Amino acid sequence: MNTFLWGYLKQIAALLFLLNMLTAVQANAQELKRRASLGIRAAPLSDSLANVYALKSGVVVSAVAANLTASALGIKQGDVLLSVNKRTLHTPAQLAELGQELYPGQPINIQLLRNGKKKSIKGKAVAKPLEKADKADVVYGQVPFRKGLLRTITYTPKTAGKHPAILFIPGFPCRSIDDYTTSAYNQLIRGWSDLGYVVMLVEKPGLGDNMNTPACIDIDLSTEIEAFEQGLLKLKQLPQVHPDNVFIFGHSMGGIVAPVLSQKYQLKGVMVYGSPYRPWFEFATEMFRFQAPTTGKDYVAHEATMRQLHHVMYRFFVLGQHPDTIAAADPAFKKILEEEFQHTGGDMFWSRDYRYWQEIDELNLTKAWAQTDEHVLSIWGEYDFEIVNAEDHKRIVEVVNHYHPGHATFLTMPETNHSLIVVPGMAEGVAQMNKRDLEYNKTHFNKNLVTETDAWMRKIMNSK
Numbered sequence: 001m002n003t004f005l006w007g008y009l010k011q012i013a014a015l016l017f018l019l020n021m022l023t024a025v026q027a028n029a030q031e032l033k034r035r036a037s038l039g040i041r042a043a044p045l046s047d048s049l050a051n052v053y054a055l056k057s058g059v060v061v062s063a064v065a066a067n068l069t070a071s072a073l074g075i076k077q078g079d080v081l082l083s084v085n086k087r088t089l090h091t092p093a094q095l096a097e098l099g100q101e102l103y104p105g106q107p108i109n110i111q112l113l114r115n116g117k118k119k120s121i122k123g124k125a126v127a128k129p130l131e132k133a134d135k136a137d138v139v140y141g142q143v144p145f146r147k148g149l150l151r152t153i154t155y156t157p158k159t160a161g162k163h164p165a166i167l168f169i170p171g172f173p174c175r176s177i178d179d180y181t182t183s184a185y186n187q188l189i190r191g192w193s194d195l196g197y198v199v200m201l202v203e204k205p206g207l208g209d210n211m212n213t214p215a216c217i218d219i220d221l222s223t224e225i226e227a228f229e230q231g232l233l234k235l236k237q238l239p240q241v242h243p244d245n246v247f248i249f250g251h252s253m254g255g256i257v258a259p260v261l262s263q264k265y266q267l268k269g270v271m272v273y274g275s276p277y278r279p280w281f282e283f284a285t286e287m288f289r290f291q292a293p294t295t296g297k298d299y300v301a302h303e304a305t306m307r308q309l310h311h312v313m314y315r316f317f318v319l320g321q322h323p324d325t326i327a328a329a330d331p332a333f334k335k336i337l338e339e340e341f342q343h344t345g346g347d348m349f350w351s352r353d354y355r356y357w358q359e360i361d362e363l364n365l366t367k368a369w370a371q372t373d374e375h376v377l378s379i380w381g382e383y384d385f386e387i388v389n390a391e392d393h394k395r396i397v398e399v400v401n402h403y404h405p406g407h408a409t410f411l412t413m414p415e416t417n418h419s420l421i422v423v424p425g426m427a428e429g430v431a432q433m434n435k436r437d438l439e440y441n442k443t444h445f446n447k448n449l450v451t452e453t454d455a456w457m458r459k460i461m462n463s464k
Helices: 003-029 047-053 069-073 092-099 177-182 184-194 221-237 254-264 280-294 299-318 323-329 331-341 354-362 365-370 391-403 426-435 438-443 448-462
Strands: 040-044 059-064 080-084 107-114 117-124 136-145 148-157 163-169 198-202 241-251 269-273 375-381 408-413
Touching (some): 069 107, 069 117, 163 184, 163 221, 177 184, 184 448, 221 354, 241 448, 254 269, 254 365, 299 323, 299 354, 365 391, 375 448
Parallel strands (some): 269 375, 375 408
Antiparallel strands (some): 059 080, 107 117
C-alpha cells in the first residue's frame, strides 16, 4: 500500500472515531424528558364484542391506574377505546406506542365505546409521578443505548460513603420500571435500599421515558442484554458505589441475562429467582405439562394438546422456523400457536418477538454458569407456577460449584410463588395470580427475601 493511500485511510479512520465520539457526547449531553402516562392496561377486542357492536377495531380497557391520564379523564374498566388523537386502535401494542408520544399537558382526544354508546373525551396528559423514598435519594438518570437513551432509576442511601450496589433485572414482560410501584418488585427494591444498598433499575428499550430506542416487543434477547449491560457499566462508575461490591439480581428471565453479564464483568455476586437452567424447548415442555392440569384441564385432553405442542415447539426451537411457517403447515399447529402462544400472524410469539424466544433456547446456560466465577445465590419459590420444581435451581448450584467449588448456594423460599408473593398452595397461588389482586400482592410480599439476600450478600462481602 502506498504512503498516500495509507495516510488517507488513517485520516478517514480518525474522522469516523471523532464522529462516534461526538454522537456519544451528544447523547450523554441530552436530558431525558419526563413523559406523561395513559395509565391504561388494555386487552385485544374479542370477536364476540366486535360482533355485538359491529366494531372493526378497538382495544378493551382491563385496568386503569390511579392519578394518571386515564383516571383524570374518567376512563373506566370495560371501556372500548376506538382512537387516541384521531389514531385508530387495533392492538394494545398500538396503545403503548401512542403512550410513548405523550408529554405532560399535551392535549388528548379519546374516542371510546361505553355500554354500547360512543363517547368523546378531551383533556390533557398527566405526568408520571416521581418515586420517593424516606431513606434514599431516588435519582432519575440515563444511559446511552445505540443512538438513543435509556431511563435509569437509582435508589441511593442518604448516608455518606461508598455502598454495595445491586442491578435489578426483571422478567420478560415489556413493563416499564415506572409501573413497579404496586408490585412486589417495589418492596424488594425498597427493602434493599433501606438496608443501605444502591439499587439501579434500567428501562427496557421502547418503554417509559426512553428516547430513540426500538420497541420492546420487537427486540431480541441480545438487544435486551445490551440494554442492561449499559446500566451495569453506569452503576459500577457511580461515585456512591463501592466498585468491588456490585451484585446482580435476576428475576425469571432476568436470571438468564444475569450469568451472561457476569461472564463479562467482575462482580461480587449473582442472585437469581425463578429462572430456568435448561434449554427453553426442554424447560417449556415440562412447564406446559405441569401447568394445565393444575388449572383444572382434563389430563387426557391435555395429553392430546401436549402431543401437538411437541411438534410445534420442535419446529420453532430446534428447526428455527417462523411461527407463520409452522401455522401454515397444519391447522392443528395453527390452533396451538393461537391458544398457547398468542400468535395470530406476524412476528409476535408469547407477547414478544419470536426471535427473543429462539435466542433464549440457543443460549448455553450450562456454559454461562460454568464460566461465572462470582458467588451465586440460586433461589426457588416453593409454589412457583413457572419453575415448577427445584431441579433447575439446584442444577445451577451444582454446575457453579463443580467449576468453582463453594461459590454457589441454593435457597428455598417456602410458600412463595413466582411473583415473590406468599400463597397457601400451588393451586391457590394460580387462582390469586389470575385475580391480579394488587392489594393482596402488596400485603403478602415475602419480606424474608430481603433479609435472606441481605444476609448472603453481607456474608460474601465479609469473606476473603
